[in-house]
Amino acid sequence: MKKFINYLNWSMLAGSTIIVCLFLIVILIELFSKGLPAITIDFIFKYPSEGMTKGGIFPAIIGTVLVTLLTTAFAVPFGIACAIYLGEYAGNSRTTRLIRAAIRNLSGIPSIIYGLFGLALFVQAMRLGTSLFSAGLTLGLLSLPYIITTTEESLKRVPTTTREAALAVGATQFEMIKDVVLPVALPDILTGIVLTLSRAAGETAPILFTGVTFYTSGLPGSVTQEFMALPYHLYILSTQHQSVEQVRPLAYGTAVVLISVVFILNLVAFYMRYKRRRYD
Amino acid sequence: MDFHQRQKTDNIFRKIFKIAGLLIIGILGGIFLMLMYNSIAFFLHFKPADFLTDTQWNPGNTSHAEFGILPLLVSTCLVTAGAMILAIPLGICTAAFLSEFASKRLQTILKPIIEMLAAIPSVAIGFLGIVIVGPGIAKLFGIQSGLNALNGSVLLAIMSLPTIITVAEDAIHAVPLSYREGSYALGANRWATLFKITLPAALPGLIAAIMLGMGRALGETMTVLMATGNVAAFPKGFLNSVKTITATIAIEMGEVPYQTTHYFALFAIAAVLFIITLAVNLLGESAINKVRKFQ
Numbered sequence: 238m239k240k241f242i243n244y245l246n247w248s249m250l251a252g253s254t255i256i257v258c259l260f261l262i263v264i265l266i267e268l269f270s271k272g273l274p275a276i277t278i279d280f281i282f283k284y285p286s287e288g289m290t291k292g293g294i295f296p297a298i299i300g301t302v303l304v305t306l307l308t309t310a311f312a313v314p315f316g317i318a319c320a321i322y323l324g325e326y327a328g329n330s331r332t333t334r335l336i337r338a339a340i341r342n343l344s345g346i347p348s349i350i351y352g353l354f355g356l357a358l359f360v361q362a363m364r365l366g367t368s369l370f371s372a373g374l375t376l377g378l379l380s381l382p383y384i385i386t387t388t389e390e391s392l393k394r395v396p397t398t399t400r401e402a403a404l405a406v407g408a409t410q411f412e413m414i415k416d417v418v419l420p421v422a423l424p425d426i427l428t429g430i431v432l433t434l435s436r437a438a439g440e441t442a443p444i445l446f447t448g449v450t451f452y453t454s455g456l457p458g459s460v461t462q463e464f465m466a467l468p469y470h471l472y473i474l475s476t477q478h479q480s481v482e483q484v485r486p487l488a489y490g491t492a493v494v495l496i497s498v499v500f501i502l503n504l505v506a507f508y509m510r511y512k513r514r515r516y517d
Numbered sequence: 518m519d520f521h522q523r524q525k526t527d528n529i530f531r532k533i534f535k536i537a538g539l540l541i542i543g544i545l546g547g548i549f550l551m552l553m554y555n556s557i558a559f560f561l562h563f564k565p566a567d568f569l570t571d572t573q574w575n576p577g578n579t580s581h582a583e584f585g586i587l588p589l590l591v592s593t594c595l596v597t598a599g600a601m602i603l604a605i606p607l608g609i610c611t612a613a614f615l616s617e618f619a620s621k622r623l624q625t626i627l628k629p630i631i632e633m634l635a636a637i638p639s640v641a642i643g644f645l646g647i648v649i650v651g652p653g654i655a656k657l658f659g660i661q662s663g664l665n666a667l668n669g670s671v672l673l674a675i676m677s678l679p680t681i682i683t684v685a686e687d688a689i690h691a692v693p694l695s696y697r698e699g700s701y702a703l704g705a706n707r708w709a710t711l712f713k714i715t716l717p718a719a720l721p722g723l724i725a726a727i728m729l730g731m732g733r734a735l736g737e738t739m740t741v742l743m744a745t746g747n748v749a750a751f752p753k754g755f756l757n758s759v760k761t762i763t764a765t766i767a768i769e770m771g772e773v774p775y776q777t778t779h780y781f782a783l784f785a786i787a788a789v790l791f792i793i794t795l796a797v798n799l800l801g802e803s804a805i806n807k808v809r810k811f812q
Contacts, residue, residue: 243706243707247618250614251614251618252610253614254615254619257607257611257630257634257678257682260675261633261634263649264634264637264641264642267645315537315540318534318538319534319537319538319540319541322537326534332538335542336539339545340541341798341802342545342798343544343545343548345732345794345795346791347735347736347738347763347794348738349736349763349767349787349790350552350787350790350791351548352767353766353770353783353787354547354548354551356770357551361775378544381544385541409523409524410531412523412527436636439637439638439639439641441738441739442639442738442739442767445767446771468640468641468739469640471640472640472743475647475648476647485648488644495638495640495641496637496638496641499638500633503636507629
């Protein structure tokens with residue numbers, strides 16, 4: 238009897254773990270088995286045609302790349318500056334506790350609320366309109382808490398003795414940070430940034446009202462134009478299109494491209510972390 | 518460069534970094550003010566009491582538009598509760614397996630799998646809800662459409678699992694070894710030790726894991742938007758279509774004219790969602806702080 242209960246307990250734990258793994262396996266098999274056949278060179282490099290029932294997803298890929306680049310350009314310097322302030326300058330004062338509390342709360346806010354904030358602040362108050370720029374800034378705000386947290390962790394891992402050595406040879410605090418601390422922490426910081434960007438590239442809700450659109454005739458010529466994006470394209474193809482069943486193969490193909498982009502970014506981060514660990 | 522010049526640069530950058538830090542508080546404050554401002558504008562047009570008690574969300578009705586948050590709120594809670602019923606046992610059992618029974622080698626395989634699951638974009642999970650989970654539910658229960666609350670719950674469970682597993686595993690791992698050794702010394706076996714000693718000791722961490730997972734499920738937009746059918750009627754059960762707060766904002770914000778009552782109403786329901794997720798996250802955080810004190 239006791240043996241039976243032990244067996245039952247064991248299968249409960251192992252079973253749960255297997256189910257969790259199965260989720261991933263089923264998701265990947267379903268998407269890749271039906272999506273890979275849809276992916277051809279034309280699918281990647283052509284524009285959608287005939288009411289999006291044919292053609293490719295080139296503008297959506299470029300749109301996602303562009304908006305992610307804008308997100309990076311905004312959130313990375315801002316996030317690193319904030320992390321440096323928290324990690325290197327400020328001690329444990331009231332202000333820093335407040336900033337930390339703000340970061341924790343920001344990371345818990347639903348992404349759709351960031352979308353509303355982007356709409357109210359960038360699109361309407363700052364009159365940037367629904368554009369690549371507004372969407373990039375909104376995604377940047379969403380990414381900030383993650384970039385700050387991972388950067389601060391990376392800075393913490395730089396030994397105090399390294400800092401003291403720099404100060405001892407006469408560097409000012411800023412020179413110490415710029416020439417000693419940041420270069421040492423850089424691989425870790427980059428890992429965090431790449432992971433954050435992979436998340437931003439897959440986000441849909443924050444860009445819904447700030448700049449994404451379901452069809453553009455060309456690529457966005459400037460940051461003030463609307464753009465197409467992979468996640469939104471998948472949403473449109475699978476729910477909003479008038480002949481949903483007909484475009485299903487295209488939807489599968491889009492899903493595979495989107496997941497591949499995200500996984501490749503994750504693999505890059507994973508590899509950087511692995512290399513860094515071995516180096517230590 | 519002479520010394521004064523260098524000190525000047527040093528001072529300038531000190532200020533830049535500080536401004537960046539303070540701007541973070543500004544962003545949170547900005548989000549809060551934006552929600553407050555627009556909610557107040559809404560409540561100038563619509564009675565707060567009706568907002569909280571009306572059982573209809575019917576903004577399109579021009580003669581008598583109704584903005585009752587109850588159906589949306591109940592939908593959100595229903596979908597999230599279903600997700601938690603599925604995800605909590607699965608997540609905690611997996612975390613216990615990972616921390617207590619899996620070998621180092623198995624861990625190095627399982628952890629990336631969980632990270633990969635966390636990395637899948639929500640819109641892809643929503644797509645799976647349409648092509649696999651939905652038809653599956655329709656077949657299983659013999660109903661016409663599988664786009665209902667249960668579908669959303671299953672998908673949100675999958676999405677919140679990585680959070681729950683990671684945080685719960687850390688919590689279980691953090692229970693001091695001496696507790697387990699003490700239990701073994703008294704003659705308890707592995708299972709008694711796990712269920713009577715390790716898991717209870719890790720309880721604050723497990724609560725934090727659940728709260729953080731729940732926070733993620735409550736605020737998820739694309740998945741529920743695609744998978745739950747979006748019918749604004751008052752939800753009756755898991756097999757009915759529902760329309761959550763997040764989905765309502767996502768659908769209606771794109772169509773609503775600027776600065777109408779309907780426009781402001783969407784900010785008001787966003788404010789309610791903001792308060793709920795904030796409360797859930799704060800609960801989770803206070804649980805984590807308890808763990809820290811305990812160590």
